[in-house]
Amino acid sequence: MASFQGMKINPTRFHKSQVKFFLFLIPMTLFVALPIIFIIFHAFKPSNELFAYPPKFFVKVPTLDNFRDLFTIASESGIPFSRYLFNSILVTTVGVFLSVVFTSLAAYSLSKLKFKGKKALFEINNLALMFVPIAVTIPRYLTIAKIGLIDNYLVLILPLLAMPVGLFLVKQFIDQTPNELIESAKIDGASEMQIFIKIIIPIVAPALATVGILSFQLIWNDTLGSTLYVNDDSLKTLAFYFSTLGARTGNNVAGQGIMAAASLISFLPNIIIFIFLQGKVMNTMAHSGIK
């Protein structure tokens, strides 16, 4: 069955029967990639190329002018660029760490521990998979104001930590670990927390990496927190600063180069992290089904 070998799922090497798939996939991928490639070129264009008519896709004489302007506009408004960058890095690092810890702890309890209301909790979380945060922006604001979190670093982190998708994925993943492993550790006198730290964490590392990525994207790209819950400009994040660039540069052609530079800076960490962890993400997604 040589022909069957050629068209099977997950082939090990190239076969001419795959050409038709490449013929569809490559143009699609190009269509998806073009805007991103465009951003990269645009970010390095000097102003005469930005203003050129007809507009050119490629950059001829690359310069760092746009990046320099990006930094100076920030300082002119009183908050140095480095401050926004520092805020973003701080908030994202703490947020991703806490999100991974809280999510995996909860996922372990849902998967392997017995307690009252466990089933209800899982059901509610599944329901919350359909939750759209922007629908409740207003009541969320009221809640945050009531707790007194306005103008606090924590407000940029806490609302983004509970990720129903993350809990769901890690729980499904932990479900795959055999109970015998846990039972034998218990016989050796280990507590649930010790089992969680020593046995579960290493096994579910791919799922944790996935939650980490999702949480990174959520926090790093979030502008709502800085816009609504923080009035003190020195506490706001890079994503927020970038979102105001349109207004600051007057949305003109020169501004587009600066905004392209900003887009590039906010995009790069996302893609780099994903490239490094994509194997683990795919591993997690294999268990992502809703049963």
Added chain:
Amino acid sequence: MIRRMNHPAWFFTPYVVLFTTFIIIPVIIAIVLSFTYFNTIETPTLIGLKNYIELLTRDEVFMQYVLPNTFKFAFIVGPVGYMLSFILAWMLAQIPHKSRTVLAIILYSPSMTAGIAMGVIWTVLFSGDSTGYLNALLLNIGFIEEPIQFLTSPDYLMTIMIIVSLWGSMGVGFLAMLAGILNIDPSLYEAAYVDGLRNRWQEIFYITIPSMKPQMLFGAVMAVVGTFQVGAIGVQLSGANPTPQYAGQLLVNHIEDFGFIRYLMGYASAISVVLLILIYSISKATWSLFGERD
């Protein structure tokens, strides 16, 4: 300390507290506020179903633009994005590992840049003067004589919103489906071909989709949620809320319009509740659609 941590509460408390504070309570407040008149200055006063009645009978913008726009947007972006995700994932599964990984990363990348980051590309691409790429191209080939105001014209805004959303629709659901297809036991296919499976279409409908039903469902829920999540896109592209002649006005923008521009929080909350119910019903409908297939 760690040696004695056995109680489940050690594990679920942090998540449950945050989940309750930032998801459950806001949803409850939204439901309660939707029955009140609340202008953020005075205390809310109960007015019963008046907000809902007003929304469904008197709000012309809602009935004439927002609801039809939302349905049009959701019923194109949702299903098309979902099918596109499946087709791409299925094709990716047919090619060798290295090229698959590269293409999958590129296809997934727009979904992680959602929001402001990418706004700039589309505003430049569709810019209304002759420096806009599409306008320059069309002018050059002589297809048009005057640049088109793509982003501020009611005729084009919705179409552009749909294209941009589809561009970013290969997200978590896409990855889940790709992993699902790759994880199907190859012996299933062999057995099916021995049993008389004749072509790849039969293979997809009798083996592939039934074997990865859980991932298909997960992908469907993610597609529905993703569609409503990107609701702010019309405002982003056109730079105005309300969007020009309400052409790109979706439920999410209507909430902001009433909540943060007119400060009618009770009314805005009623729209929020309608939105949540809508997402829930559509997800459930998708769910049963897949449940019936086998």
